[in-house]
Amino acid sequence: MKAYYFGTCVIDACFPQAGLAGIELLQRGDVQVIFPQEQSCCGQPAYNSGFPDEARKVARHQIKTFAKDYPIVVPSGSCAGVLKHQYPRLFAGQPEEEEVRRFSSRIYELSEFLIKVLNVRLEDRGEPIKVTWHSSCNALREMAIIPYAKALLRQLERVELVELQNERECCGFGGTFSVKQPAISAAMVSDKVDDIVQTGAARVLSTDCGCLLNISGALGYRDLKIPTQHLAEFILERTHGQN
Amino acid sequence: MAKTEDVAIFERNVAKALGDGQLRRNLRSAMATMSQRRRTLFADTEAFEQLRTLGQSIRRRALSQLPELLEQLEQRCTANGIQVHWAETAAEANAIVLDILRRHGATRVIKGKSMVSEEMHLNHFLEEQGIEALETDLGEYIIQLDGETPSHIIVPAIHKNKDQIAHLFHERIPDAPYTEVVEELNAIARGELREKFRTGDVGVSGVNFAVAETGTLCLVENEGNGRMCTTAPPVHIALMGLEKVVEKLQDVPPLLRLLTGSATGQPITTYFNMITSPRRSGELDGPHEVHLVILDNGRSGIYADPERRTTLQCIRCGACLNHCPIYTRLGGHAYGHVYPGPIGSILTPQLKGLDEAGVMATASTFCGACEEVCPVKIPFTEILRMLRNEAYARDESEHEVQGHGYRYTTVEALSWKSWALYNTSPALARIGAQMLSKFGQHLPMIGPLKEWTRVRTPPPFAPKTLHELAQQRGLDDDR
Amino acid sequence: MTANARENILSRLRAIPTHGRYTVPEAPVIAGLALSREERIDRLRRMLEVMHAEVQVVAAREWLGELKTLLRTRALNGLLYAPATPLGAVLEAAWEEGLPPLVPYVEPVEQCRESLFTIDAGITSTRGAIAETGALILWPSVAEPRLMSLTPGLHIAVLEAEAIFNTFAEAIDRQGWLEQGMPTNVLLISGPSKTADIELTLTFGVHGPKELVVFILQ
Structure with missing residues (x-):
């Protein structure tokens, strides 16, 4: 089976290992992963900042780049949400509306694909560990894929999940929000960090590297040594037997 | 910029x-x-989902025939004896209220909670005209004492704690003892307002739902002050935004359930007050006049799209x-x-x-x-x-x-144009990404990065991008 | 100044060529509660009690005795009642020494405002009740005015168990509210007056009655 991989720009620049981990998990499931080198950003920053024309330009580029009829796997709930649910809105009334709909119907978030399509079974080879979980808002609401992500985590027998008190609350990233409303964003991520600390977890996991960029930055700024990690990277680590 | x-x-x-x-x-x-x-x-999420789909449907149905329903509401209210007024702006609505007050020589207005009256800045307007407008909802009463406006549309004084309210009452209400006991604070307010309810010239309220088919104004509340304002004085003025109309009486039960449940988690409020007319012949109480002011104030512009x-x-x-x-x-x-x-x-x-x-x-x-x-x-x-x-x-x-x-601004427009160019030109993007990998850690902390790093470490740009790693691994590029 | 407001507003609303572009989702049909008579009584009682009402489910011939017992334990300056109602007639016939005086509400409020705001208790009939959310339906009338259930500190309400409906919608429908036309005022009452405006601390007895006692007559 062939599948496209949409790496996302945050992963591309800051967390390429998480991106690779997702690719490896797909390959283990006998997927032939196609990574178009021409891919770039889904367009979300412009789309959410009041520049729909620029967002459309970038979106068209992705649609052209991922042209064949393969599923498109995205290791981010947020970018997947834009590609799957927002593109049809962005192109409503435009000549390519139908084409866009077909493109959007091929989008899968990574953990959703691993469970729904590949039906993966994971074998935990790691030492016991306590982790906590951050749900990105788009993964939680727009994509509703958190059940898949947690189903994967539950397959890891020696991983204890301690949930946040306010798991459903935003971390304050919001893309350009974090720099357009920096004070509010700072207050939000600070509360998120407090919540993480009170769990006593040794690691913070998520499906979204945008949130992790925000959270790890705030943890680091406060000199807190709690690593953050993309779920794919964590799974790969646990199932390889390395620790 | x-x-x-x-x-x-x-x-x-x-x-x-x-x-x-x-x-x-x-x-x-x-x-x-x-x-x-x-x-x-709303623990049963499936049932809630159904209920709110119904709520959405009711509200959309009402809006899809808004001008017709407003006319029907006016016609039914008028037939019931309620006097209907239309106001395009807050200033017009204030003038309508003032005119009614003047005709009755009213100097003391008692008010139930109404966000539309806040939108009109009615209290301030009336004070300038020498008319006392007293908020009677406990939360509204508290903030009015402190010269504030509501900080929440349902619990207007939620930003204050009981210590702050204790000080406020003690300082502003003559002879009020200092107490931090919530029950005692309530009792102080009850005592102060009871006399006002008895002697108020005109009562002012909002409207939660206005039913077009019967000409009925519905009000939701817990304290009883809303009933006081709409029942005890000889004149009642109800203020509503023009979107508050619903088509049928049977539209009310699901909306009521959604409203009280969503607002405070109550299955129903203490009082649900349905007013269809002023005092009718032979009745012993209730206002002799009921006025309904329908306010636009920008809503028809929203309706247009x-x-x-x-x-x-x-x-x-x-x-x-x-x-x-x-x-x-x-x-x-x-x-x-x-x-x-x-x-x-x-x-x-x-x-x-x-x-x-x-x-x-x-x-x-x-x-x-x-x-x-x-x-x-x-x-x-x-x-x-x-x-x-x-x-x-x-x-x-x-x-x-x-x-x-x-x-x-030209600067921001240009920066997004460049962003789009960058993200649609693979060659450019490759060079840019490699630059970030090399120099990302040494970027000057200005602009967005300055805001970011106020409470965070800088983004950890990786030595190699995923694009590069994918290429190294020989992943199919689909070409 | 506002002579044209009505026309201006309505013509703006009418001028909009978007009919059909504003979709109305289909309304789901939601099955209401369908409780037995006993379950309705039980649910109503529970819901009202949660809201701090005192509820007594009594046989029709015993309720007056219970009322008298209740009133004797209190030092009340009077019980406001509506003499021209069936309930009023029952009260007059049964009244006796040692009970607070029955005070009839027979004059317009303009003539008795003082006493309405100082009397300790009022008793009213009800037109029905709603089991689902817990609420009494009051239908004030010429004979039984609106302030009776509002100004006294203690409100006593008398309800026939037969008149308890599953839901609000069912009450509107089965009692034919639309068909017979809405009265001046209809009230749903689910307990004594309350507020949570200070730190969300729920306290009872703000501007309306501090206590609500409900007799459900079997």
Whole structure:
């Protein structure tokens, strides 16, 4: 089976290992992963900042780049949400509306694909560990894929999940929000960090590297040594037997 | 880049709110409690989903025939003896109220809670005319004593704790003892207001739902002050935004359930007050005159656009405030306008124009918590995004929001154009990404990066991008 | 100044060529509660009690005795009642020494405002009740005015168990509210007056009655 991989720009620049981990998990499931080198950003920053024309330009580029009829796997709930649910809105009334709909119907978030399509079974080879979980808002609401992500985590027998008190609350990233409303964003991520600390977890996991960029930055700024990690990277680590 | 005025004001307000530790503690626990109560009441998520689809349907059906329903409401109310007035602006609505008061020689007005009256700044207006307008809802009474405005549309004094209220009562109410016991504070307010209810000349209230087919005005409340204001004085003036009309009497039960459940997690309020006429022949009490003031104040402009119109579905339950990660940290006053939180952020820029309140649309991470709890399924994120577009839409504005294009600057437009170019030119993107990998750690901390690093370490740009790693691994490039 | 407001507003609303572009989602049909008579009584009682009402489910011939017992334990300056109602007639016939005086509400409020605002208790009939949410339906009338259930500190309400409906919608429908026309005022009452405006602390007895006692007559 062939599948496209949409790496996302945050992963591309800051967390390429998480991106690779997702690719490896797909390959283990006998997927032939196609990574178009021409891919770039889904367009979300412009789309959410009041520049729909620029967002459309970038979106068209992705649609052209991922042209064949393969599923498109995205290791981010947020970018997947834009590609799957927002593109049809962005192109409503435009000549390519139908084409866009077909493109959007091929989008899968990574953990959703691993469970729904590949039906993966994971074998935990790691030492016991306590982790906590951050749900990105788009993964939680727009994509509703958190059940898949947690189903994967539950397959890891020696991983204890301690949930946040306010798991459903935003971390304050919001893309350009974090720099357009920096004070509010700072207050939000600070509360998120407090919540993480009170769990006593040794690691913070998520499906979204945008949130992790925000959270790890705030943890680091406060000199807190709690690593953050993309779920794919964590799974790969646990199932390889390395620790 | 020079900041527009609304942005600068909001920044100051935000800094003040976030610096107020007491405020944040007061809000945090209160909002968590309200959310918890709501969650308990609507624990059956499937049933709730059905109910809110019904609520959405009722509100949309009403809006789809708004002019007809308003005419029907007017006709039925008039037939019932209620005098109906129309106001295009807040100033007109104030003038209508004043005219009624003058005709009755009224000097003391007792008020039930009404956000429309806040929108009109009615109290302030009446005071200037030498008329006492006394808020009688406990929360409203508290903030009026302190010269404040509501910080929440359902629990207006939620930003204050009991110690602050204890001091306020002791200082401002003659002979009030100092007490921090909530029951005793309530008793003080009850004592003060009882006399006012007995002697008030005119009662003013809002309207939660106005039923077109019967000409009935519905009011939701717990304290009994709303019943006092609408029953005890000889004249009652009800104020409503023109979107509050519903078609049928049978539309009321589901909306009522959604309203009280979403607002405070109650299956029903203590009182649901349905008023269909003034005192009829032979009746011993109730006002001799009931007036209904139907206010536009920008709503018909919102109505004009089918996407924006969803804003008018709102039944003012306040659930979006209680669940908003931004409202719960700032409180209502920081927004700087009458309607705060997510509903305020979509409503106010449309009522007052983007140039005055457009910044409110930026006060969202698009987390979607408001949409998730909204009892009538208002698509908050879509409207917020549309308002952001409009803020930059200089020439061609799809939705014609007043003040569109007010944030447009050549610099920002150019930077997004470059961004688009960068993301559609693989060669350019490759060079850019490699530059970031090499020099990302040494970027000057200015602009966005400066804001980012105030509370965070800089982004950890990786030595090699995923593009490069994928190529190294020989992944199929599909060419 | 406002002479044209109506026309201006309505013509703006009418001028909009978007009919059909504003979709009305299909309304789901939601099955209401369908409780037995006993379950309705039980649910109503529970819901009202949660809201701090005192509920007594009594046999029709015993309720007056219970009322008298209740009133004897209190030092009340009077019981406001509606003499021209069936309930009023029953009370007059049964009244006796040692009970607070029965005070009839027979004059317009303008003539008895003082006493309405100082009397300790009022008793009213009800037109029905709603089991689902817990609420009494009051239908004030010429004979039984509106303030009776509002100004006294203690409100006593008398309800026939037969008149308890599953839901609000069912009450509107089965009692034919639309067909017979809405009265001046209809009230749903689910407990004594309350507020949570100070730190969300729920306290009872603000501006309306501090206590609500409901007799459900079997």
